[in-house]
Amino acid sequence: MTQRLDRRGFLAATGAAAGSLAFLGPKELLAQEGSTLRFALSTYPPSFDAWASSGTAAGTIKLMMHRGLLSYGPDGAMRGELAENWEVDDEGAWVFTLREGATWHDGSPVTAEDIAWNVTEAQKPDSAAYFQGQLALITSVETPDERTVRMVTEEPLAVLPGWFAHYHMPMLKKGEPRDTTIGAGPFTMESRERGVSISLKAYDGYYKEGLPKLAGVEAIVYADENLRVAALEAGDVDLSEYIPWQAMAQVEENADLKLDTVDGPFMYLTFNGERPPFDNPLVRRAVAHAIKREDIVAAAFYERGGALEHLPIAEESEFYNPDLANAWNYDPEKAQQLLAEAGYPDGFDCVLLSTAQYGMHQSTAEVCQAYLSMIGINVQLDLPEWSTRVQKGNEGQYDLAVMGTTADNNDPDGLSTTVDGSLPPGFVRSYGLETPEISELFARGRATFDTEERKRIYKELEQTAIDTAPIVGLAWRAQGYGMKSNVSGFTNMPGQLTFYSGITLEETLFG
Template sequence: MNRRGFLATTGAAAGALSFLGPKALHAQDGGTLRFGLSTYPPSLDAWASNGTAAGTIKLMIHRGLLGYGPDGTMRGELAESWEVDDEGAWVFTLRDATWHDGTPVTSEDIAWNVLEAQKPDSAAYLQGQLAAITSVETPDEKTVRMVTDEPLAVLPGWFAHFNMPMIKKGEARDTTMGSGPFLYDSADRGVSISLSAWDGYYKDEMPKVSNIEAIVYADENLRVAALEAGDVDLVEYVPWQAMDQIEANDELALQATDGPFMYLTFNASRPPFDNPKVRQAVAHAIKREDIAAAAFYGRGGALEHLPIAEGSEFYNPELANSWNYDPEKAQALLAEAGYPDGFDCVMLSTAQYGMHQSTAEVCQAYLSMIGINVQLDLPEWSTRVKKGNEGTYDLAVMGTAAMNNDPDGLATVVDGSLSPSFVRSFGMETPEISELFARGRATFDTEERKAIYKELEEIAIDTVPVVGLSWRSQGYGMRANAEGFTVMPGQLVFYSGMTLEETVLG
């Protein structure tokens, strides 16, 4: 597909999804939905990445230019349409929407968001990607034109990400001033966050409930018990050992999807993990099936390459087992790297999520078999995030989903040119991978992109910016009377909080 064909397809899709009619009466008597969070958000910084719980709260308060529907299709949010113009710039046309203080969302607000998030000290998760935008033009209050040096096929996906919501222009970031379906009311730090329906929301008859009380149940067993007892209506991060019992309970329902994955990151700023042969040794030392069994009770699968799903058009079967379990090869690689007797190191994970701890314990056991003696560091989640961002570890267990279902969505996991983040290896330079991501973004032809991402995957298998470990099922549990909430497909599972605007208590 050439650029003009891509423009036509995108324009048609954008037009078809401009379905949000005039604002009508909103639900104000829909009751209170009680949502069981897995952790208290480390921060509600609009543009920073702080995990799924923080992302879910942000998806209640905020909206981006674009978003995703329950079926995973990209759709307009603050932008009612978007297209590439003849000069290769992306043009977004804004709908009539207002901030929570009642003032209109304008093109100047959007331009401010982009320019602020581009700054090196912004802590924005997408700061590196947004740096490719060379200027933002605002010809009128409803039009935003983003100019780039090269055409960027993937740019709309950046503005659908829940870590790139739009906030009101101001002297400082007001991370609670959004345009989404719910108002931030109050918080009892570490315990709960209270939100209420906003009657100025731009979608007809949404949100469906009057209030949401997000209550923290850090212990996964207590979270399930609260759902079973009726203390909450909906919970995230259903532990895998509890999925069968929820499915068997007529008063409950389980929605789950495959897509998220577990992997290892490295501190590549110092020995021994600055050496790619050591990272290769780790990749071949671990038997992934044991992680799927121990951490996910069989609701997962081995991941022996970059996390590109078998159903993707970018999947390369000949590369799928490149990091296969081969302890003899792992020991030989360690010897080549100058560590024939192994070494001691610290593995960062967290005890707050059983899957993270179980994955770390399996990795610890297998690495010990090739002489790598691992000491586990298992703090609560917010400390784990902080240590990951600071590089206070040697290697670390991480679990996430890609930014979206396109291979470019993996840039946030493996592209070392992006600003530091706990989801990526620390101090890892990836010049060839970074260059290939850039080429892929600038290409509209699907076959060309397949070749680019295959080359990228081959380089990643050799240089090991991360080590894939296991696919996993991700589940939400709910009372049978909670309707309208939808778990989004594949890598978009953590966007599921968008559908809270449609959730109703029957």
């Protein structure tokens, strides 16, 4: 792979940037069979829509079947996938050169025409694609030859490659439905039993020589987090996502297992901005100051995390602003004052959406409920299973909601999908809440390649977000995968990229 600095010296391609009853799966999966890895999923994917956001379990399955133009390596650096080179030309357009030999699972070649079709379909206003709003900034897609794709934009877009490295923007064969199982990834769909398991096998035409190293993956659903850990300890699975925080120590202490954790995901609150009282920024700010975040870290994450009292920009980031780090500090008197200013001196009743399927989501909601009651906000919890929680979030069926995710990458622009109210509705951000100043600042940040200018823009953006509270940060959290000690090659990706970790299943071996 080659890439170059554009003429203004900006390396735009830097990337350092989810029941009730567990399913044990078919009996034949309980015994080790060759080099087929048994992977414990926390939920059955709510959707196989390649361009939709449906949680990490769905993302992991996508990362086995599909590939995008770009992705990230285990070290967090952006790398080529279906594209072997990407650069800005003299007219400011991004040009992607496709690698030779990449094929779809039906054996047909990946062509520039396929890529152009993906962009034009996903950017349609009614596409409901996770990146629809961003891709709408691409004014035309040119295909000079079968291996060249040129994307033209009205303004320079320094962050465009990151959109095409995200696992919610894989490339599909032209004309395929969005939930197609035909991709260009290392594994092909073999069979699936809804709610129970998904069987994938290695694709022998994968463009990376010698990969995947596994013959296949059996993804088995264990919706109950305690049974998921028990399955790992009993040897019924080889690798598990979402090790619950209360079980991390016992996995670490088990000589037959190992735990791989990273910090990067965060918990936060979203709001329904289409109706009172959360259409009022004073009320949202009151909520921000009403909650003692250390209690969330203790109750939900067993001290494996930290308080988040600002936008989720990590301390290690060059865009971190220490003077804003405690802007949403715990201050119940200030919270009550803000409620009074908003016209709610006696508080109000509301519904807080979360889910009982993931313990950290429920525990976070319970802590928020307790603290909000102290300032007069009477909270009723709504705790459906994950797929229903996603649907309710997408449709705005809540007053406020607990959410957990990561940024799209380690650049501040990666926060746009959680904060930018100009984007289409999505459960990861507040519903119907417009953010004109923030949207404009994100646009300015994308349009400059100068790092110091971007720092100034994003600091202004963060201050605006603190003042208007389109979301409210709650807690950083560790994210852990557990696996047998003989599993190698699987990597929990660094920082905000942890949910991309399924991409390393192409390198995974065990035995």
